[in-house]
Amino acid sequence: MILALDAMGGDHAPTEICLGAISACSKYPDLEVVLVGDGSQIERVIKDAEPFVSKRIHVVHTDEYIAMDESPTVAFRKKKRASIRLAMEMVKAGDAQGCISAGNTGAIVAGGVLILGRIPGIDRPGLGVPIPLPNKITLLIDVGATIRCKPINLYQFAIMGEIYMRNTLGVKSPTVALLSNGEEEIKGDEVVCEARNMLAKANVEFIGYVEGKDIPLGVADVVVCDGFTGNVLLKFVEGVGEALYRLLREEMDQRILPKVGFLFLIPMLKELWNRFDYEKYGGTPLLGVEGVVIKAHGRSKARAIDSALKVARDFVMNRGVELIRNGLDRGGM
Structure with missing residues (x-):
């Protein structure tokens, strides 16, 4: 190859x-x-x-x-x-x-x-990023390929993301959700609402809306959004991880007891780092x-x-x- x-x-x-x-x-x-x-x-x-x-x-x-x-x-x-x-x-x-x-x-x-x-x-391609979570992987699509989306674009991202998760990452029956500002059906703008109606009729396991707080909990296998929102969300997640790491280092540098306790936490922290390390997953497919x-x-x-x-x-x-x-x-x- x-x-x-x-x-x-x-x-x-x-x-x-x-x-x-x-x-x-x-x-x-x-x-x-x-x-x-x-x-x-x-x-x-x-x-x-x-x-x-x-x-x-x-x-x-x-x-x-x-x-x-x-x-x-x-x-x-x-x-x-x-x-x-x-x-x-x-x-x-x-x-x-x-x-x-x-x-x-x-x-x-x-x-x-x-x-x-x-x-x-x-109509438009989508970049799907596998987000490593404690017990699974969630695919966030799109994260920057198509900034302004129509309902058909979100619908197509969902179909492609479901196919990718099922056939490439081995998830038997991937659940699909739309990122919105609330879980209720009345939430979302016109684009998201129309995409929801389209996905409700599609041959995928569509579970409706999820909020940003639901993504780290692994509520859905595929989370769909426009490229602008997805890119901002992805960068925010990366920034939070770096901020927490720096905060931990600062606390250890200033206090004696945290330094001692850190020795016992090293194995657990290494395991957590391995789970969330983006370098393990390497790349994002342009679907x-x-x-x-x-x-x-x-x-x-x-x-x-x-x-x-x-x-x-x-x-x-x-x-x-x-x-x-x-x-x-x-x-x-």
Whole structure:
């Protein structure tokens, strides 16, 4: 299996991206990775890889890449040899089975639509993020691909999210909910209310509305919202986690007893960290496009890129795009 990896995308590119590719190829003998980016920088990182790994890592050189602060659509159209664009063109041409990038989210979404195209019947793609909870995983979709949504978009996110959870993450009968400002049927704006009426008739286990407080409790397997709300919510959750960690460190630095007690808490804290560590899950699938596209966190280091490559590999092996394409009819579309 060949996967194209945007070596220039993300805060720690290209070093950590290349190290992640080496790590993934070390684990999966069937995996080949094409690193797309500045060839000289890439070669410096991969030159020390073991021979059985290095022979499965290839380089496609380009001087162009799309920065995080660039206008996605404008940059994607102007930079014909941008690293993320070349990676997607490899998927389109059949030279790679999927592509991964930790770069500009807007550029990834634009590229997915412009280069790969949408699955027939899908109006807008959605980014679905698996949120690790104490005893399960909840998929939050959308988290930034489609900022302003129509009811049909939310409906399609729900169908695609249900298919992804059932076939890729192995949840037998995923429950689906809409994020709203209350659980009662009278809550929600016109878009959310109309999407609720559509999902009530769909062939999915729709449980109605959930509030933000319900997400950490694992009330639903798939939680659907527009990309603006989902992105804000996701960043808030990340910020709360970092704030709690800093608060704990400050308290330990100021007091003696917490330092002593912390020694006994270390095993439990490590277990909690492992459960909520985003690097374990690596990447977010762009659902609804005609190809495997995985968006990794912009801060991804080698371990997260390794995990993102695994997500892409699993999605290809599970025929994720085909299952979504075939499953749309089952959802009532």
